[in-house]
Amino acid sequence: MTSTLTTTALTDAPLAPLLAADFYEFQSRLTDTEQRALTSIRAFLDTEVRPFADDHWERAESPRHLVPRIAELGLYGNAFPETWQFENSAVFRGWVAMEISRADPSTATFIGVHSGLAMTAIWVGGSDEQKAEWLPTLAAGELVAAFGLTEPDHGSDTAKGLETTAERRGDEWVLNGAKRWIGNGAFADLVVIWARDVADDQVKGFLVRTPAIGFTGTKIERKQSLRAVENADIVLENVVVPESDRLQKIDGFRDLAVVLRLTRGDVAWQALGVAVGAYEASVEYAKNRVQFGKPIASFQLVQQKLADSLADITASIAMCMRVSQLQDEGAQRDHHSAMAKAFVTKRMREVVARSREICGGNGIQLDHGVARYFADAEAVYTFEGTYDMNSLIVGRAITGIPAFV
Structure with missing residues (x-):
């Protein structure tokens, strides 16, 4: 299957506009090719993912029909030279993870498991023969x-x-x-x-x-x-x-830890997407919800909540960007990914809580855009290492003393 995001296909594509939540314009640090790729990815998310996410969430059913479309966009295995459709950076891949989670954290998790954890395990731990057998097949979405x-x-x-x-x-x-x-x-x-x-x-x-x-x-x-x-x-x-x-290059937990190091940073990006999705929904709600004869967006306390959330998002983008830059430089270490996962998921929790609060009672109903992010944040906060465990990984780096037990 040929990706629609090949370098040739992206030559004349427009640059994706900046998100309102990207207050410091971090997206501008991506290359023009990467920014053009975001145009196609956002169009896919806005037409084929976001409109149906609440329904799939409510029915507790994975949107398996999206598997071939995601493969067509080249979103599986875009971290590996064996399967990427155009040269891209870890920063771009993180940004894509954020965009997908911004639309639907469940879809982002599906991709994160399939392409992130499973394919990365094969890429890190597999022999050349195993990588040749499995990576192209999984990248094409022929198997899950x-x-x-x-x-x-x-x-x-x-x-x-x-x-x-x-x-x-x-x-x-x-x-x-x-x-x-x-x-x-x-x-x-x-x-x-x-x-x-x-x-x-x-x-x-x-x-x-x-x-x-x-x-x-x-x-x-x-x-x-x-x-x-x-x-x-x-x-x-x-x-x-x-x-x-048997994965031929895995000889102990230390080798497995390499996989987790590479994917834990992606979870930080996913958490960022949850925060952005909830924040955007709360801004839209605040502008349209009228109380006391005027939109609640005009109330000082609501604006303070929005400003606090935007600050948390901005700080989270900065941390995610730097961890991905370290990955591109080959300098990323376990404690770098751990700090990002811990910090960003904590900020995410605070953003979704404020967003739910802004929506009042309507914030617990799927129809108003925040409830799904509010619930999904709890799983993202926990998986790929709890806040406590990731904090202890950072603590070990600070002190040189492990304090896990």
Whole structure:
């Protein structure tokens, strides 16, 4: 499938206008080609994602029909030389993640799992043969991928507490265990499963092709956040995986941490998009909601809330931009991504709370544009490392002393 965002196709495209929430005009730091690409991406989001996001959220159904359209835009695997359609920066990729989350955090999460976590795991940990087999197929949207790390009893402590086991038997591995909260896990064609080798106690990665004997993925019901992401409980009972489907360059949790470092910064961008989406909805509401004979946007306290939110968004953009610049420079470290994820998700929570407050009682109803962001923010705040854990990663960098337990 050929992307519509090839360099040739973008030559005559107009530059995307700046967002009102981009108060310091950070978008102008993107190249002209990247800014032109945003024009097509925003058009897709405004016509095919945003108008239907509330409906998918309310029905708790992933918009799977968007998979080929997202692939057509070249949004899967645009971080990897093997699959990108035009040369782009980590800053641009972060900005795209923000734009998608601004329209629908659930769609951003689906892409983040498929293209971010799963494809990055293959790119970081796969052999040349594995990358050649899987990256183009996943980039084309021919298959959907998931990333199985979190377990029912282990989230923050997976580095030491991972219970899913892998036992080598000749040229095959046998996996046993359980995973929880696995995005796309209810319908994925390929699941990257992380398990502890019983022989050397090291974490290794495995490409599990579904359906597989002994593999069960059950959709988690009754969620109240990111409802359009079909998270799953996964059970592995003597699932056999050939050695050729073990990620050949993963030899321990330290290698897995490289994947998380690269994707945790993307989650900061996603959190920024949640904040921007809620902020924009609250501005629109404030301009149109009339009380005491005039729009509430004319009230001093409402303007203060909007100004505080815009300041939080502006600071968050600056931090996200710098982390992505460090990634482009090859200088990004775990503590850089951790600080961004912690700081931006905390600011996001405050922005969505103010936005809900501005909308009053209407802020809890989907029809007024804020409620979905308000609910989705809670999941984004937690996944890819809680606020506490990311703060401790930064604290270790400050003091040189780990304080995780």
